[in-house]
Amino acid sequence: MDKKLHGVFLRDKPPHTYTANAGDLLISNGVKELFDIKYDISVYWKNRSFYIEDDFPDRVDMLVYAGMPQFGARNRLSDQEKIWRSLLEQFARETPAFNVGGGTGYSIRGNRLVIASDMVRYRTNRDFYTSQQNVLFLPRDPLSWHFLDMLGLDPTLLLCPSGYNPPVQAEPAYEIAINVMPPDHEVFADDLADRREDYVDLVRSVVSRYPDALFICHEETDILFIRSLGGAHVVIPGSAPELVEAYSKARKVVSFRVHGTVAALLCRSQVLHFSIDGRSDLLTPYMAGGLWKYDLLRHDRAYHTSLLETFLGEDTVVDVAPIVTGQRDMALDRIEARFGKNPANSSDAPVRTLIVDPDKVGTLARDDEIILTHRRFHHRGEDYGDHSLIFAIAKTEGHAVYGPYITVPEGRYRLIFDCEFLGRFDGNLPVDLVYDVVDDASAFRESTRVPLRDALIQKRIAMLEFTTDRANASLEFRIYIDGHMPDLEMQFYGVRLRKLD
Structure with a gap:
């Protein structure tokens, strides 16, 4: 135009x-x-x-x-x-x-x-x-x-x-920068209060080891916390360009804030990101460009300390430009x-009825949807409570998830697998994920194979459509991990199954 x-x-x-x-x-x-x-x-x-x-x-x-x-x-x-x-x-x-x-x-x-x-x-x-x-x-x-x-x-x-945002190229003036969140953040609720002290100790260890580190504060409350730990070099940017420029001054960044992580990656800084909640899921594509992403609240103080030592002692090549360019395009x-198109952007109808974790399914109308959470599946991983299942890709080659053998009416369906990833991605190791649906009684199988790199970026939503002609077919949904990758984990939340006709 x-x-x-x-x-x-x-x-x-x-x-x-x-x-x-x-x-x-x-x-x-x-x-x-x-x-x-x-x-x-x-x-x-x-x-x-x-x-x-x-x-x-x-x-x-x-x-x-x-x-x-x-x-x-x-x-x-x-x-x-x-x-x-x-x-x-x-x-x-x-x-x-x-x-x-x-x-x-x-x-x-x-x-x-x-x-x-x-x-x-x-x-x-x-x-x-x-x-x-x-x-x-x-x-x-x-x-x-x-x-x-x-x-x-x-x-x-x-x-x-x-x-x-446009990246900033600069010669790093600091070996390490860190951003923080206040210790009274809502994420440290009563059931996670013990993690608050672990978090404070983690930040304190960075201040102690790197007294000349740059502390980048996103909010005024961050300043009070850093000052209480003895942080000397503190900056609070007042605009987006100033924020990106601040992160460009550090060779390595320890980050607890999503947008701080993004800004640092734009500057090709090496970043260790500690996830505190679901907002960090938006960072997953950057893992294919060198980001380290770990769950702060799932692990204890010893794990965090060891991880921090590893990060500070290793060098990682960071290049998120191809990811940003592809997503931007x-x-x-x-x-x-x-522009110039009929305003209606979709012919899809909203879900008519949502059924979560049913024991059995009788009839399904068009646009009815079943959600089967991780609780319903057999697995070879770690049960993360009400959250998800977690699989170490280094240890789980083969079928990681299978089940739940649910009986559904005949018809055409859309199946979505919901997965997330944590840790470090190594692009030199070939790993594929195979998602499939199986009806053993009729030898029916529909599958899709996704390279792990694609699962991090443009194929984060693993989806396939299939038709079952057998009344009361007993369906199994599976994820097969083909390959090994140290230091990378897959989280599995469950599947969505929608009746298309």
Whole structure:
């Protein structure tokens, strides 16, 4: 498009001074950077928090929600969702509308298929989102994708838009940088209170070993915590460019913040990321580019200390540019296709009935869906409570998951396997994942083979369609790990099975 476009962007207008959370600024800038690649846009900002807005014309060429946090988090609309609804109502239905980088944005620990189904069951969510058939959704994490897909909104899972910021090249002035979160963070609830001291000790050990480390604070409360531990070199960036520049000064980064990890990777810093909840799932594609990603709350102090020593003692090649470029091009292709297209972006219907972990299935109508969580499967891994099953890929060659031998009516189905990954990826080791569905009684089998690298990036949603002609077929769903990879784990949440006809 050669003409000048006018767009309303719903997000905090990128300021030149400090705001509540510097990491959030990466999203505003990243979405703007994405659209600037192909389009000449006059952007009118509508602030999602304080109702401050630019004056914008009566007619615009696009509406953009620049990263929605708390996707369907509760059975009521947030203030920002109400603002988005007012924008959709204010402008013609034909106005192209985009939700770029929508995510869960809040502390989640649990089985994400169950959480997504709970979000769908909220009537407020169903009514609000199913009315947005004219909106193109490009979510940033699998939980959001499942939620939107269950509502028939044809989402495409891509990077968080914070990753579309331009990289900064600099000669590192610090051996190590670290970002933190306050010890009173909500993630350390009563049942995880013992992990709080482990976390504080981990940060203290970095301060002790590297007194000249750079401490990058995203919020004011971070400063108080770092000062209490004796950290001397502290910076609190006030804009997205300043945030990326701060991370460019360090050769290695220990990170507890998602957007800090993204900023560091853009600078090709070596990063050890400690995941505290489901928000870190958006970082998985970067593992194929050198990111180390581990669960902070699953392991104890000794494990963290050993991991930190290993990270500081080894060098890792970091190159996320091919990942960012590929994901960015996919986003631009979807955006380009939306211009001039009929507003309805999907012919899929919302899930009609959701059934979680049924003991048996009688009849299923079209668009009914069954969710079978990890609890229903036989496995050769570690049971992570209500969360997931975990498999060390170095030790689990063969069938990692199999079962649950559920009887379903004949018909055509769509099957989705929900997996996540933690640890370190080694691109020199060939590993494939084989997902299949089997009916032993009729020798029926449908499968798809996915290289592990693809499972981290463009094929994070493992999906296959099949038809069973046998009434009351007893189906088994399996994941076969073909190969070994030290220091990498697969998490399995379960499967979704949807009746197509």
